[in-house]
Amino acid sequence: MVTTRLSKLGSQLDSNYGLQMKFMDEETSWNMFFKIVFGKESCPLNLEKIGKKIVKSCRGLPLSIVVIGGLLEKMEPTKEYWKSIRRSISSLANLENDKHCLKILKLSYNHLPVHLKPCFMYTGTYEEDHVIRVSRLIKLWVAEGFLKPISCKSLETIAKEYLTELVDRNLILVHESGSTGNIKYCKIHDLLRDLCLREAQKERFYDVVEQHSPQGTCSQRRVVIMRSTPEEKVVDALKSRPYARTCISDCTRYERLPNPKLFELVNLRFLDVKSDMYLHLPSSINLLWSLQTLIVHYPVEEVIHAPVEIWNMPQLRHVHLWSGEIHLPDPRVITLSSWRIYKPSKE
Incomplete structure (x- = not known):
């Protein structure tokens, strides 16, 4: 089944079985x-x-x-x-x-409350019609510092309350709920996503490579690389945004960790990438000395080898692997940083 707002496209697909709403x-x-x-x-x-x-x-x-x-x-x-x-x-x-x-x-x-605007705009970083995993979205909100701390409540609990309020306002759609009633996956209507992208560009909230204006990209703090971005534009995007603190990518064809341009982003605090070839994190990973959260997606369940230099990353708090296991080398005399490793369940 195909849905579209373009009547010409509908007639080209199959005029005999089309339904004009x-x-x-x-x-x-x-x-x-x-x-x-x-x-x-x-x-x-x-x-x-x-x-x-x-x-x-x-x-x-x-x-x-x-x-x-x-x-x-x-x-x-x-x-x-x-x-x-x-x-x-x-x-x-x-x-x-x-x-x-x-x-x-x-x-x-x-008319949205101020604390909900950045959370809502952030949903525009996902591809059109994408099913959004709520647990990942919450981690992004937490890492970006969008949540206002409340005593006796964890940031994750606050994030869930923010999400519920956006759902109640019909700005976010519930796609699937878990067995306990919590929202497991959500979506956003394409017109609302367009609104997010427009507002993000207007407020310079994040920069979508190839879509937003290149003016002022050098000082951009958040960079979004969509799946449709041409390969040659990715390296240029990283090179022209040296002060980026967050890099969100949905590219599997070429976005690989050993890309040397990636390690010039010394202010990077959140990195979410996919890698389809390399089972060893490069030793130069410690050049990202500001990195707090690292999410790596691998297509196969293999053992991922981390270099000993990973223990020299003082800000690193969370490592998320979506496939396989991670092998950590002996820290030896290197001081162990206070960070945690997560391998999320495939629920």
Whole structure:
């Protein structure tokens, strides 16, 4: 099954078995909005009229209705506030449907609490339609320092609460839940992902190689290398961003640890790479003296050999291997740093 917003593409695939989805009518739109905002409760009479105007302004676009509903469900149900949302949507009247929808989504982003904005924007680093492993996403949030510490709560617990709030606002979709009810995998709608990328570029939050403007890349702190990035651009990307602290890559064809340019990123604090050839971490790994978290993906379950120099990395706290086991050399007289090794379960 293929879904697309491009009608021409749909007709080219198979016009005999294509289904043209229609926009939602006013009654169906209102019922969806009503359930999201009020659940089983009744709508206050003073909000019903303005609420129906807001729904009408969504033009029968389900995503717009869902996101605006999630926004209003979290806000104080006052007529004045709802009128301000209505005015904001009305100003978008002459835009095409996709642009209209994106602007509505932007309203929801603008009203996000400050502590949730970076967490939401970070989901744009994943490829379109990618199923996101929540445990990995939480590790990224923790490593980046996005979480506001709360007494008697671990950072992981706080991260899960942030994720739940984004889900409640209909900005993140639950893809799969675990046996205990925790969110195991999540996804993000492609239009919301586009919003993340736009805001990230605007705020210089992270730099997506080949997609964002090259202006100011030298001082960029976060670098994202998508799977579609041409091979020759990867080395250039690492070379032109010497102050990067985070490098996120989903490249399996050429992103290998022994790339010498990688070890020039002395400020790197978080590194997530895939390697399809090398079973020995290079001795030059200790050049990344600021590194705190290292995640390495190998396609086969083999023993990964670490060099003795790994004990000389004073900031290294977490090593994650997604396949195989790691063999650590005898530290000998080298002082052992306080870091932990994880081999996550394949749940």
